[in-house]
Amino acid sequence: MNLLTATFYDISTAVKAKKISAVEVTNFFLTRAEKLNPTLNAFTHFNKNAVIDAQKIDAEIIAGKNLGPLAGVVFGIKDMLCTKGMPTTAGSKILQGFIPPCDATVVARLKNAGAIIIGKLNQDEFAMGSSNETSYYGNCKNPWNIDYVPGGSSGGSASAQSARLTMGTIGTDTGGSIRQPSSFCGIVGIKPTYGRVSRYGIIAYASSLDQAGPMTSTVTDAALALEVICGVDEHDSTTSNKSVDLFSKNLTTNIKGLKIGLIKEFMAGQSDADVEKVFSSALETLKKMGAEIVEVSIPLTEFAVPMYYLISASEASSNLARYDGVKYGYRSEFQNLSSLALDDFYGQTRAEGFGPEVQRRIMLGTYCLSAGFVDAYYNKACQVRRLLKNQYIEAFKKCDVIFSPVTTTPAFKIGEKSEDPLKMYLNDIFTTSTNLAGLAGMSVPFGLSSKNLPIGVQLTSAPFQEQKILNVALALESVSPVEGKTPNVY
Amino acid sequence: MIDEKTILHIAKLARLKINSKQAADYGQQLSKVLNHFDQISKIDTTNVEPLISPIEANFFDDMAFREDTAKNLFTAEEILENAPDKMGNLFKVPPVVG
Helix, strand or coil: CCCCCCCHHHHHHHHHCCCCCHHHHHHHHHHHHHHHHHHHCCEEEECCCHHHHHHHHHHHHHCCCCCCCCCCCEEEEECCECECCECCCCCCHHHCCCCCCCCCHHHHHHHHCCCEEEEEECCCHHHCCCCCCCCCCCCCCECCECCECCCCCCHHHHHHHHCCCCCEEEEEECCCCCHHHHHHHCCEEEECCCCCECCCCECCCCCCCCEEEEEECCHHHHHHHHHHHECCECCECCCECCCCCCCCCCCCCCCCCCEEEEEHHHCCCCCCHHHHHHHHHHHHHHHHCCCEEEEECCHHHHHHHHHHHHHHHHHHHHHHHHCCCCCCCCCCCCCCHHHCCHHHHHHHHHHHHCCHHHHHHHHHHHHHHCCCCCHHHHHHHHHHHHHHHHHHHHHCCCCCEEEEECCCCCCCECCCCCCCHHHHHHHHCCCHHHHHCCCEEEEEEEEECCCCCEEEEEEEECCCCHHHHHHHHHHHHHCCCCCCCCCCCC | CCCHHHHHHHHHHCCCCCCHHHHHHHHHHHHHHHHHHHHHHHCCCCCCCCCCCHHHHHCCCCECCCCCCCCCCCCHHHHHCCCCCEECCEECCCCCCC
16 A cells, blocks of 8 residues: 555555554654655654554554544644644744643544644744745745745645645635645645634634634545534534534535536636636536536625735734733743833733734734724724625525635745735735635645646635535546646655 | 824734834834725625624524533643743732732
C-alpha cells in the first residue's frame, strides 16, 4: 500500500485488519514531515507522544476493541485549535508556549474516531490573513513553488497536505481561509455550514463567521472527516441539532439534472486568464455530465469584502480582549508590578504580543463598535448582511449549488501583497459572502496555471446541503486534469 | 482622515500602547479602509433587522441547550499551569484598585 496515496478508508481498514500498524503509519509520516518541514515551515510543532498514541490504537485493536472510521489515520491540526498538552499559539507571540488543558471538540472527535495527531500547523496570526505571512512563526511555503505563498490563513494545513506530510489536516475558515489555500495548493478543502462543527476549543476570531473543516487530498477523505467532526455539542450553543448525514456513504458522481448556479456578478472579468481557463473547463465538464447551468444574480456580493472586514474586525476586537497577559500567554517584562498602572500593563503586553495586522484589525473593530460609530458601521453592515443572505436564499430557489472561482488569481509570490492591507483584503471577493450568509463552501482542484501553480473551483450550497457540493466535487475530481500530479516539494 | 486624537482614544479603548508614528500610520490605514467601506452606507436598509449570527433562524427550534448544572472541568492547578506569574492559587497582577 502506498501511504502517500492511500485514502482514510484504505488505512483504517488495513490498520484494523492488522495489515499495517498505526505505529508504522505514524512513523512514516513523522519521518517524512520532519524531513520536508524545514523547506516548507508548515508544522510549528510535532507531537512528542504521537508514537505512544499510535501504540494505544494498535493495543486496542489487538484487544478486539471496535475502533472508529479514522483508526490509524494521521492528522495535522491548525494551531487555531486547542490540543491538550500541545502548544497552541494561533500563529501569535501572545500565545507562545500556551498549553491548553483540553482538546477542542473537533480534535476530541478525531481522536475518538481513532485518528493520531502528529502536530500543529502554521497559520496567519489569529487567522487574520490570506498568505500565512502574518505568522509570528515565519512564512510557510507553497510546495508547488517555494517562492510562492500557500495562501491563508490555513497556510500550514494546505502546504502540509499538498506535500503529503500528513494524511489529513484541519483548517478554519472565517472569510475563505480553508478554500483559498486549498485552491492555491491543489487540495480539497471544505468549510461546513455555520453551526455544523463545534467551535469549542477553537481560538475565536469572528464568532459569527468561524468554522473549522477538513483539508484533504481527496473528496472522499473530506466527506469522511466531515462526518466525524460535525454534530451538536453541548459546549457550543451555536451548533445545530440537525442530523449529520453519512456524507461519505451517500457520495455519488451522478449529477444529471442538477442545477448549477453561476453568479452573474462573479463573472465580470475579475479573474485572470489562467483562472478563467480552468473555470471554463470545469464548467464544460459539468455540462457534459448532464448538469443544467442557470444564471443567478446576487448584487450585494459586490459589498461582501467591506462587510466582511467590518464585521470580522469588530467581532475580533471583542474576542481578542482576553489576551491581556494575566492568566496565560505572553506578558511584558515589568520592573515593578505594584507601581504599574493597569492600562500600561495591558497596553504594553498587547502592543508587544500582537503583530501589526492583528493590531490594525483590533483598532478597526474598536472604531466600528465605538459610541457614535456603531450604528453607521457595525449595525449597518449587519443589516446589509441580512439582505445578502436573503439574496442567496432567493438564488438557491433557482439552483442546487453555486459554482464560481475561488480566487481571482493563483498563488502570488511571498512579499508581493504584504505591504498594502487593502490589496490583501481584495483577495477574498469570491469567498467572504459564504461566511456572511452562513452557507457551506468547498474548493476542489481542477487545473494548473501557466506557471504550474494549482487552481481550484468553488462550490457553495444552501445551509446544511453539504452532500450536494461533495457530490459535484467528486464528479469533477473523477475527471480532473490534475489527477496524480504532485508538487515540487513532495 | 481620522485624526491623531481619535486614534489615541481608540487605542486606549483597545488597551493597545501606540506611539505618535504608529498613530499617524493607523490614521492613514484606517481612513483608507473605512473610505472603502463607505460604499455600504449608500445601501437602503430601511426597516431591516441586523443579522448578528447565521443561527438565528434556528433559535429554540434547533439550538443546543444544556442543563444548567455546575461542573468541575478543570482543577486550579490546570488553570494556573499557564500563568505568567503566580503566587499560590493566585495570578499575580498590578494593583487593580486605586
